[in-house]
């Protein structure tokens with residue numbers, strides 16, 4: 001079993017959706033966290049771990065480091081991120097880092113050969129949501145799309161994620177990740193359009 005910890009914005013949700021498109025990680029469980037909470041949230045994890053779009057927080061760096069180190073003794077850890085790092089990661093952690101592109105683009109490049117064709121659409125949405133669609137690869141991919149529909153979809157995703165504030169928010173977000181990973185686009189996810 002693999003656990004994915006990701007950010008609950010468009011970039012984080014799209015990163016997780018791309019990972020779940022791969023055969024190996026289609027059953028991975030998705031959880032949401034944030035930089036200050038990461039060290040706390042990974043406590044007691046006894047599974048393979050993937051972290052996306054979560055900055056390493058300076059104040060909790062030591063705690064996060066030692067927990068990652070402990071988990072990495074028995075499990076694989078992939079860390080996909082694009083924020084500046086206050087320090088290194090434990091040597092056994094596979095650190096895929098690039099500060100010039102979105103976390104979604106990092107994940108997209110890493111799993112490129114295992115992704116279905118519709119992954120391109122989700123990769124672009126994640127990049128647009130983080131205002132990082134102006135990279136060479138994303139600009140090249142944008143040419144294959146109807147820009148207006150893509151930006152509508154990205155807007156729906158960003159707004160939908162912000163508005164899903166009910167008690168079952170994490171379940172809603174998990175459901176969104178699952179649906180995106182199966183080839184649905186934000187325009188298909190109609191429940192976002194309803195008032196809670």
Ligand SMILES: [Mn+2]
Pocket residue numbers: 011012053082102103130
């Ligand atoms: Mn991001």
